[in-house]
Amino acid sequence: MRPGAVSAGRPLPKTPPPFGEVFTDHMVSAFWSADEGWHGAVLEPYGPLTVSPSTVALHYGQSVFEGFKAYRRDPDRAALFRPWEHARRMADSARRMAMPPLPPEFFVAAARALVRQDMDWVPDGDDEALYLRPVAFATDSHLALRPGLSYRFVLMAFPTANFFGAARRAVTVAVCEDFVRAVPGGTGAAKCGGNYAGAYLAQEEATRRGADQVVWLDAAERRWVEELGGMNLFFVHGTGDRAELVTPPLTGTILPGVTRDTLIRLARDRGLTVREAPVSVEEWRQNCASGRITEVFACGTAARVTPVGRVLAGDGGWTVGDGSPGPVAGTLADALSAVHRGTAPDPHHWCHLVTR
Template sequence: MRPGAASARRPVPQTPPPFGEVFTDHMVSAFWNADEGWHGAILEPYGPLAVSPSTVALHYGQSVFEGFKAYRRAPDRAALFRPWEHARRMADSARRMAMPPLPPELFVAAAQALVRQDMDWVPEGDDQALYLRPVAFATDSHLALRPGLSYRFVLMAFPTGNFFGAARSAVTVAVCEDFVRAVPGGTGAAKCGGNYAGAYLAQEEATRRGADQVVWLDAAERRWVEELGGMNLFFVHGTGDRAELVTPPLTGTILPGVTRDSLIRLARDRGLTVRESPVSVEEWRDSCASGRITEVFACGTAARVTAVGRVLAGDGEWTVGDGSTGPVATTLADALSAVHRGTAPDPHHWCHLVTR
């Protein structure tokens, strides 16, 4: 990783600003063309990019991104959580968008270099972390309908707290019945910008109804639960040691969440049954009414583990359990946090340490 000019050090916020609004002093860039492949990786001061008005990515959306975190371990040490898995997912997204995948080794080296340089920006609070946002996009200056011939990778970072505020507060979700997020054979499993921009209208409607997030349904029947906006879902049947977790299967229309995979493994490590199976809106409503579903929670890098307490649908609304965060969600959230912070063993070798 080639070091560029050093950036002037800015004051580090004592508490994390609103999500994604204040960035650290540096970023990493790399470039691709057919002759050299990925090359020219450089750690440089964070700043604006110069792009042509006819840049392919601006017009046709040929871009992909990722999101992962670094957690404070000591004054001069932080832990990247599952960076190799995020590197693989970004490569999968790139291939789906006809882009050259970034080598995982370069992805992880970029993250190490940025965290090492901007270590002072990694917050220390239990519910805080440094969020890393890599993005890759076509940089060609033309409007031909073909994949780009040149690309840029940029990695930036910002300090963040809990995405929804209070760490243990349950959220309200609204079932979207007018729009769909993804279709079979589409880009639902890729982390590309269009998937998120296409969700804004539904999110605005959910907010107007008093909800925090959208529940996306399948495109064919509009009855099978897929995911929230940027988060996977888990349904808990029963309580205690007999609790069973159910999560919608990865069928190509759902983003394969790294946090989702982590929670499945942590739950099974604790002897809980986890089943990947379709869940309909009707089953969700009826099973909450009967008490069969005792908890529902969402998970993702930004929000970690967040309970769902209330559901709004076209034909009414219902409460999940008592409307608060349940014991299974709490147990798994605490277990995940302990791995992040290094206060529990890491048998799956998820954490990658970075020392200044």
């Protein structure tokens, strides 16, 4: 990693600003060409990029991105959480979009370099972290309908708090019946920009109805629950030691969440049963009415573990449990936070320390 010019730094915010609005002092850039592959990696001051109006990515969306976090351990150390898994997922997304995958070892080295340089930006609050956003995109200046022949990688970071504001409040979700997020054989399992822009209209409608997030259904039958906007879902059947977690299977239309995988392992470590099985909207409604489903929660890097308290569907809706955060979600959220902060053992070796 070649060091470039180093910024003198700016005053740090006392509390994390709104999600993704204030960035740290530096970024990492690299380039790809057929002759050199990925090359020219440099740590440099955060700043604007110069691109041509005919840049391929602007017109045809040939771009992929990731999102992962670093958590404060002490004044001179922070822990990257599962950076290798995020690196591998970004490589998978790139292949799906006909892009050259970034080598995972380069991805992790870039993250370590940026966190080390901007260590002072890593917040230390319980619900706070440094969010890292890598993006790669085609930079060719032409409008031919073919994959790019040149690419750029940029890694930036920003301090963030809980995505939904007040920690662990139960959110309201709205089932989307007019649009779909992904279809079999499409790009649902890739983290590419178009998947998110295509969700904006549905999210605006959900917000108008008083919901925090959209529930996406399958494209074929509009019956099976897939995921929330940017988050995977878990349904809790029963209570206590006999509680069972059910999450929709990864069938190619759902993003394979790193937090999803983490919670499955944490739950099984605690003796809970976890099943991957389809869940229909009607099952969700009926099992909440009967009390069989006692909790529902979503998970993702930005929102971590987010309880679902109310579901809007059609002209009505239903409440999950008593509408408040449940104990299973709370237990898993605490367990996840303890691993992030280093106050619990890390037997899976998920955390990678970066020292100033």
